[in-house]
Structures are given as C-alpha cells and as structure tokens.
Amino acid sequence: MSKQIRIIEIPVGPQHPAIHEPIQLRIWVDGEEVVNVKVVAGFNHRGVEWLAERKTWHQNVFMCSRICGICNTIHGTTCAQCFEDLGNIEVPPRARYLRVLVNELERIHSHMIILAIMAEAIGFETLFMLMMRDRERVMYLKELVTGNRVLADYVTIGGVRRDITTEICDKIKKHLNYIEERMKYYKKVWSEDPIILKRLVDTGRLTAWQAIAHCVVGPMLRGSGVKSDIRKDYPYAAYDEVPFNVITYKEGDSWARMMVRVDETFESINMVRYVIEHLPSGPILPKVVPKKMPPGEGISKTEAPRGELIYHAISKGGLKPYRLKVRTPSFTNIHNGAFLIKGAHVADVPVIFTSFDPCIACCERVKVIDVRSGRSMVVPLKELNRLRW
C-alpha cells in the first residue's frame, strides 16, 4: 500500500474586512502541525514610491499620511522629518512637542486596537468590545487636537498645522485619567486571565538573536528582550526632552509582545501628560518653508506603533524628490517573522500572526484543500478558532 499524502495546504487570507493591508499566508500542515509557510504579498501594492517621484515635497507629506490608516500621523511626521533633514529646516520647539503629543495619542489607540483584535482572535469578544469602547475616547482626543478622528494630516514640513488651547489640554487630562484607570484593569486581565495565558504564553517564541538576525523591529524586538527603541536611540521631535522608559520583556513569546504594548500605553499616557505640562510657547511653523529642496539625501527613522519606520529620500534639487524609499515596520515583521509559524499548531497561527501587529488583514477566511480528494471548502476564521485541533 502506497504511503498516503498527509500534507494539506491552507491559504489563510487574503481578505480581512476589519483592517487594511491584505496579505495571504499559505500554510502546509501535517495533521495539526504547520510544516511550511509562505507569505504571498502585493494584493494592495499601490505604487506609492512611484507616485512620490511625481508629486511635490509638500504633496508628498499628505500622500505618505495615507500609506497607513491607523498610524497615519507617524508616516506624516517621518516624511516631513526626512525632508527637513534634506533641506536643513529647523522645527520650532512648540511644534516638536505637539508632534510628540499627537504621535503618542496615536500609539495609545494603535496599541489598544491590536490588544482588542488579539482578544477577538482568541475568542475573548467581551474584552474586544470593552477595549474598542475605551479606544474611542482616544480617537476623540485626537480629533480635538488635530481636527480629524483618523486621518489627521497634522504634520507639515517645518512644523504642525494646528495649535492647541488650554481647554483642549484640560479635556485631554480628564480623559487620560479615565483611560489610565481602564488600562490598569486591562493589564490585570492580560497578565492574569487563564484563557489569555493558555493561548499566548509559549506560542511563537522568538529569541533575541533570532530577532536581530531576522531584522524584526519594534515590540517584536523588545518582546524578545532587546532594548532598542528609536525614540531613545535616535531621538527625533522632542523625545530627547520627554522622559520615558523603554519596555522590554525577556520571554519572547506572543504574550510578551502583547505585554510590551500594554506597558507602552502607560508610558505614552505619561508622556502626553508631560508634554501638556511642559509645552513651550512660540510659533508652530517657521516663517519661511521652502518649496524647493537642495540636492542631497535625507533619512528619517521613527518609532511607529509597530516598530521602526524609515524614509530615505534622494534629491537632485527642484520641486520633486528623485527617489523616496519607504520601509514600513509591518513589511519586515510579516515577511521575516513568518518563520515563527513553522512548527506551530494551526489554532496558534492567528495568535502568532496577530502578535506581530500586522494590520492583521489575513485571517478572516480560510480555504481548506484536501490534497487526496481535491475537495476544498471555505471556513471562516471564527470556526477555525472554535475547532479543537
């Protein structure tokens, strides 16, 4: 009797209705163990780098904000900083502090959304609802400061576009107290709840050396015990003046990566408070912002909620960049972190992938193909989660 084929291919993705960035994971399973994984990318490639060469410097800041919906301000900040680096433009102190304020508000809501999505992925839907409810307050605060709930377009070359008033500062303080109280409760849940610990602890373990060699960034790196935070290592905006701690966890598993995000939220809340207390007076934009940039090269590295974001601009002078390279943290985290899925159980695939904070994208629909009979069926992710493998 010939040996039976036991390997089954499961395409996970590419569509997810909740969050952008569609991506497909092709996993091959032997029983319930994943033996191979392949990341299929490019479903949403919009040619932003190509477009950037055809737009002016100022237009590019707005276009780059649209690369990512959740972390749009950090994209705008990095792009503006890159061009400021190229043109040697000085940013006024008040604008530098306001950039920290909005970027930290963004980090709070970004970390809250991924914590909520992880709760949903493991079937803890009450926690998902509660966290999304509290996250809405942060969105409200962002709207107060920038004028928009999501796509802020707050940062521009040389400074920021809106100033802040004392009434807004008072409202931010009031709401932050509430959010901090709620986050304390969520931290207790994330560190003590037996279901969360059972699903997250020891899944997708990444050692410090693996993390650096595979070039992963952000909470994935810090969750493996590597003390690397761009805000501390290469201070930009006003991060050299605002005190904060770099959070690291040594465990390196999915739980550690999520706990890094929980603790960073508290740091961000304190940073927003510090900025409001110590906001310098003065203008928010320099008197003259040039429309043309000199020939040269500009690099800007920032710590986006998902990790290191880097912009590299090459200029030959004139109104438009010659080349603009954008490397988002999810690009390296998804492609280089995918090897963690090998050897895991099928039920752990969504957990490991969500712990990368990949703008999840992939995991809503699963197609199971039986290689022997050629039979295929489509299974929603929720059913896959419920199955006892």
Place this chain on the structure above:
Amino acid sequence: MEVEEEFPKIEELFKELGIEVRLVKPRRYQAFVDPDKLPEIVKKLVEAYKGQVYLSTIAAVDFIDDKIFELNYDMSIIPLKCILVLKTRVPRDNPKVPSLINILPGARPHEMEAYDLIGVYFEGNPFMKKPFLVPDDLSNVFPLRKDWKGPGK
C-alpha cells in the same frame, strides 16, 4: 545583553578594512563600498558588534544619466545607536550584487523588493522572483526604473 561591553568605533573598523567612512549627520555614517566586498564588510560588522546589527532597508535608486543603479544599505547598529549607510553602485546593463541572505536572513524581503521594483539581481538569494509586490500584468517591467513611464505608455 545588559552588560555594558566595549565595541569598536565605526572609523576604527573601516580603517582596518581600508575603506573611507564619514559622518554625514549626527549618528549617521556613510561609506562607498565595492559590490563584491559587501558580504565581507557586513560579516565583519556583524562579528564586531556581536550580532547586534540589522538591515533597516535597501533603497535602490536608478541614476539613468550615469547609467548606474545605486543601492543604499541602511544598517542599524544597536550598541552604537547609529545608522551606517553602505552605498554601492552597479552598472545599469548588468545589475548584479552578492546577496546578504547567508549573513543576515532578514535581508530576504528587502532584496526581493529591490529586484521586483528596480531589477537588481542578488546572486545567492534563492527567492528572486517576479512578481513579488507588483501586479501580474507588470511582471515583465521594473516600475521604479526611470525609463518606465507608467502603465500603457
């Protein structure tokens, strides 16, 4: 990694290699290297800083007037808290660079992206394929080359 260790400075390391390196901005070094020597230099960097070096990105640029492709390897060195931009140039008619995949496995998607968009071939990387990011109908062009004007042109 909590123990403070002594690490060599970038200038000292490159002096040994006989390559000129200069500080262009605070915490940002830049060096021009030969494409064939690239793996050797990166290996030396990884050994000197005890593995705490990662590749942030590869920014490939098409300088069509000079008939070259320029590759900017943005290396981040964690203990020194600085960026090192390794610049290498390859002729436009034969763009081949040795791959870094055996030294830094994380270079794989960056090299795949550079091949997909600009068309620089990384020798030794088994994942070189098209299309990686661009749609299937653009699989025979390199969209970020300056002589490609856009779809249907």
